[in-house]
Amino acid sequence: MTVGKDVSALFPDVVNCMQTDNLELKKLVYLYLMNYAKSQPDMAIMAVNTFVKDCEDPNPLIRALAVRTMGCIRVDKITEYLCEPLRKCLKDEDPYVRKTAAVCVAKLHDINAQLVEDQGFLDTLKDLISDSNPMVVANAVAALSEIAESHPSSNLLDLNPQSINKLLTALNECTEWGQIFILDCLANYMPKDDREAQSICERVTPRLSHANSAVVLSAVKVLMKFMEMLSKDLDYYGTLLKKLAPPLVTLLSAEPELQYVALRNINLIVQKRPEILKHEMKVFFVKYNDPIYVKLEKLDIMIRLASQANIAQVLAELKEYATEVDVDFVRKAVRAIGRCAIKVEQSAERCVSTLLDLIQTKVNYVVQEAIVVIKDIFRKYPNKYESVIATLCENLDSLDEPEARAAMIWIVGEYAERIDNADELLESFLEGFHDESTQVQLQLLTAIVKLFLKKPTETQELVQQVLSLATQDSDNPDLRDRGYIYWRLLSTDPVAAKEVVLAEKPLISEETDLIEPTLLDELICYIGTLASVYHKPPSAFVEGSRGVVHKSLPPRTGSSESAESPDTAPSGVQAPEQPAVIPTQGDLLGDLLNLDLGPPVSGPPMATSSVQMGAVDLLGGGLDSLMGGGGGFAAPSAAAPATLGAPLSSGLGDLFDLTGGVGTLSGSYVAPKTVWLPAMKAKGLEISGTFSRQVGSISMDLVLTNKALQVMSDFAIQFNRNSFGLAPAAPLQVHAPLAPNQSVEISLPLNTVGSVMKMDPLNNLQVAVKNNIDVFYFSTLYPLHILFVEDGKMERQMFLATWKDIPNENEAQFQIKDCSLNADAVSSKLQGSNIFTIAKRNVEGQDMLYQSLKLTNGIWVLAELRIQPSNPSFTLSLKCRAPEVAPYVFQAYETVLKN
Amino acid sequence: MIHSLFLINASGDIFLEKHWKSVVSRSVCDYFFEAQERASEAENVPPVIPTPHHYLLSVYRHKIFFVAVIQSEVPPLFVIEFLHRVVDTFQDYFGVCSEVMIKDNVVVVYEVLEEMLDNGFPLATESNILKELIKPPTILRTVVNTITGSTNVGDQLPTGQLSVVPWRRTGVKYTNNEAYFDVIEEIDAIIDKSGSTITAEIQGVIDACVKLTGMPDLTLSFMNPRLLDDVSFHPCVRFKRWESERILSFIPPDGNFRLLSYHVSAQNLVAIPVYVKHNISFRDGSSLGRFEITVGPKQTMGKTIEGVMVASQMPKGVLNMSLTPSQGTHIFDPVTKLLSWDVGKINPQKLPSLKGTMSLQAGASKPDENPTINLQFKIQQLAISGLKVNRLDMYGEKYKPFKGIKYMTKAGKFQVRT
Secondary structure, three states: OOOOOOOHHHHHHHHHHHHOOOHHHHHHHHHHHHHHHHHOHHHHHHHHHHHHHHOOOOOHHHHHHHHHHHHHOOOHHHHHHHHHHHHHHHOOOOHHHHHHHHHHHHHHHHHOHHHHHHOOHHHHHHHHOOOOOHHHHHHHHHHHHHHHHHOOOOOOOOOOHHHHHHHHHHHHHOOHHHHHHHHHHHOOOOOOOHHHHHHHHHHHHHHHHEOOHHHHHHHHHHHHHHHOOOOOOOHHHHHHHHHHHHHHHHHOOOOHHHHHHHHHHHHHHHHHOHHHHOOOHHHHOOOOOOOHHHHHHHHHHHHHHOOOOOHHHHHHHHHHHOOOOOHHHHHHHHHHHHHHHHHOHHHHHHHHHHHHHHHHOOOHHHHHHHHHHHHHHHHHOOOOOHHHHHHHHHOHHHOOOHHHHHHHHHHHHHOHHHOOOHHHHHHHHHOOHHHOOHHHHHHHHHHHHHHHHHOOOOOHHHHHHHHHHHHHOOOOHHHHHHHHHHHHHHHHOHHHHHHHHOOOOOOOOHHHHOOOHHHHHHHHOOOOOHHHHHOOOHHHOOHHHOOOOOOOOOOOOOHHHHHHOHHHOOHHHHHHHOOOOOOOOOOHHHHHHHHHHOOOOOOOHHHHHHHHHHHOOOOOHHHHHHHHOHHHHHHHHHHHHHHHHHHHHHHHHHHHHOOOOOOOOOOOOOOOOEEEEOHHHOOOEEEEEEEEEEOOEEEEEEEEEEOOOOOEOOOEEEEOOEOOOOEEOOOOOOOOOEOOOOEEEEEEEEEOOOOEOOOOOOOEEEEEEEOOOOEEEEEEEOOHHHHEOOOOOOOHHHHHHHHHHOOHHHEEEEEEOOOOOOHHHHHHHHHHOOOEEEEEEEEOOEEEEEEEEEEOOOOEEEEEEEEOOOOOOEEEEEEEOOHHHHHHHHHHHHHHHOO | OEEEEEEEEOOOOEEEEEEOOOOOOHHHHHHHHHHHHHOOOHHHOOOEEEOOOOEEEEEEEOOEEEEEEEOOOOOHHHHHHHHHHHHHHHHHHHOOOOHHHHHHOHHHHHHHHHHHEEOOEEOOOOHHHHHHHEOOOOHHHHHHHHHHOOOOEOOOOOHHHHOOOOOOOOOOOOOOOEEEEEEEEEEEEEEOOOOOEEEEEEEEEEEEEEEOOOOOEEEEEEOOHHHOOOEEEOOOEOHHHHHHHOEEEEOOOOEEEEEEEEEEOOOOOOOOOEEEEEEEEOOOOOOEEEEEEEEEEOOOOOOOEEEEEEEEEOOOOEEEEEEEEOOOEEEEEOOOOEEEEEEEOOEOOEOOEEEEEEEEOOOOOOOOOOOEEEEEEEEEOOOOOOOOEEEEEEEOOOOOOEEEEEEEEEEEEEEEEO
């Protein structure tokens, strides 16, 4: 206490003063007890009696004080005596005492959790959430949150619409601190639908005008999280976006410490929803007397907000910053100019000229930073700005930092053919080879090899020198290995060496410094907490990571539904949002069908499907007349409901649940054949089949069986228009007439150039088969993976950019249950079906696979597969510009993985 | 929640510590000292410092670091806001918040801290309520206490604390009923070399001093409420009423309080009331530089600009300056290289200027950075955003209060680049 002197020796004397009527003295004695009770546990017992007496004092101030102090004395013997008074105080008539007692439960829980549970204090605490006094509610919530944090599994804060309503009411009336606890608690709630989310948002929005910045930021968290559930078309969504900007800007006029925390959070918000602050660039301009930690954060956000519209302003500012005093800040400003060039293509030229201006200042560290970023600009825009190389070379001597030297060497090597004295320049670096850092040595080695491949005649000596330096005189294994590889390449096959060393480099993009989308989503749930300051999930840094529950943004309503029952997926609802993705035939027929099939009802499909069958032009004009006739029409309409009905209800199960299939692992998975058209429906012709994809071509493998008594001949097949334009690539060839009880196997090649019409379900294929007897119709569902093309592997950078680019509403999540494969097996299995793994990451023991695939009509689907070693359920997140395909892609995943 | 609080002075001594839960050893502050050493200036110490078992969140005010220790995931803004509130409370209690003052009143400090936080949860932070619980020390009271043996601690539960209007105590009585409102606006601006505005925004507040008997219900309306699209209110303001009618309706706390603060953003055009003409030139190789500044009024709506102060951090290469001001006084500190010029009032007929030469380090090349000019000024009876109060009405009480409103515009962070 106080000045660090130990005054515990006075314990008995002080305790004697406890029974005083003087409140100040009593308070000071209590203060003393809190500090020294632990060191004198036996003596502390002497105080118990007074505590118990005080807990029944007529003055609520004293009752509260006593219960509060008792909770702070961390001596086991005392806590035993605390229970009874605490129970009374929790039910005290005075709210001041109740709210103090609520906090006391949390204290007691910290000392002896078991005791609190045994005594039933937790239930009393839960009851206090319904208290009439908002202060008591707020403290109860705070206490419960703290207890819940140390016991993540105990479902203490059982949030349901009723309790949420109570919290929202208390929110308006309690103190600012209470509002923070309530808002943080609300953020953990998962509204059941978008309407509930909206109504919570509406009631939280007024908090954005609060003077306490912590309240504002907690409100922002709740809104950012629940916004995820709102549809973008909603007017309210737009209003909410507009309302979020002003409070965030206001946070920046607060004290620098608050600004810093606010800026770290804004950094996340800007990455998640750039539209909120896109017009507020100016508030992030740096004032020269801002503390350095604020300056650096502002700079980071400026780059994130930079766009073509404001780039001129931003560059002017950055140039200004580059002349400031603080070295760290200046360096970052110069880097920022480079990042702008890479982010906003139109500005690249201006950025380069700004950088050249800065190089002219000859300030050592500015020049070095400029060279490092110019290297990146060269990589992003090859063959555009090489004219500046001459200027760069002038500054060769002033470079003393490894990064800048390495960058310069890279430039010289890369453009060796344009620099006349490239060999001299590199040779000059080579003199002090052993004193350089590894980074520079590696770069120098590569640059000289490049130079040699470009100008073999003049530089043979140089390359030998560097190779021997790297391989013989160096004790760095990386350097030695690289040296040997080059050496062998050059000596065995110079052409191959050229291909390897001078290979086309992947482009860099601005996305490199973005937070990964899943992490970003998680961090959004932690706005306003330490996690948001460090941009790391709490599990990565919270002590012992006890009590860490992964939080995730709520899924958009609809996607979870579609995961469970793809047949009833509200494709009719989603379709209008993106009508252009699957080109729908604009004709009346298509519209009519879509309308009819839109609402997923169980009764009417019979009728609709027969209408559909009748109306669709299946086999051309010739057959129309056939169907027009009364008899001709009757047959198909009778057959259709049965066959259609089967795949709609159970067809999927039939198709995919069969185990022990003959799937060929090398190629795309092939489901076993199933009966598509039973003999009794088609006058004795039975058709069974399946779909397969091998080396880029799709085929329909059919078995035709004649179960009638007469010979069948003159087979022909035609498909109705379908979602992906599947059509036979060749006529159906059955060479000999099919004798009774005979069957023939045919593989019918398919292409995807047929006419397109959106079907429901999306993978529905209606087929007509004709023979000498009649025309038969059936429909079947094809697995989507036959449409996955071989070049579906996306570039890493592309993937990141696309993932970010696709709006979150288009993300759908699915659970793949009971799959016991490990990540590598999964990825090789999926690769067989043209689902390519682009990257694999291990996050806290779980594997994340990032995958891409492309459909025949050019639609890309991006996937993130989360595999936990102990859990047989995988989580699959799909992102695609055409969200309708997601459930079918999921089916394909499931099919492939389970067979 | 907040575990402990350490107060550290500029020389790095912990002069006060307070623990709300178990005791955290002082040695935790070593991490803070490390960070302090790394930062060039006290202002630059990062506000959030991780240590292996704790987090240190600090604010720096009045040359004192207030360092809070937390152990679990707590909203850092909550902690920092709370620390600022602690400083405000000390200032409120003792007039100034300084090491000496805190040491002199250490008992009151402990009592206040104990009352503000319980087990890390904020308990009472409204200064009205705190003052009822623990009376601020005055000389008179100290004398009376010593003689009579009474105490600084109130023995009654603060009346307002649990009512519907926790910010107001009941039974307030005044002989002179008065309500004063000050509309104060600060301009934050960055002006570039050529005199054009890069960014300018207004931070405004309405501070009130209300001394009214009973439970008055006030409404305040504005001529042009549309200016206020980004506002933060004192909890007493009825938000619904503002949303629907753009009228401030509230039962005021007793005494001084901040009714609302607002922000007029950079997108609205902000009038800049002053301009600065400057000519600061260094020449390569020469040991003399020229320096000239003139300050003049721009858009002041006919009001006088007062209290003008110019400050500029000169580059390190400047050894000394010999300047002559046309009015006011100036100082150049050759150690910190800080030039400050107290101008006073601006007379539009005779613009104040400061002219002269700078002596530079001989032989050194010209400095890389350009000095930035920091400007302070005040304009009475003007709210630069154009905000005007229309009327103030009182309901719920019979008497007729005396009402007053004052406007003022000040420079906030007003910077001119050269």
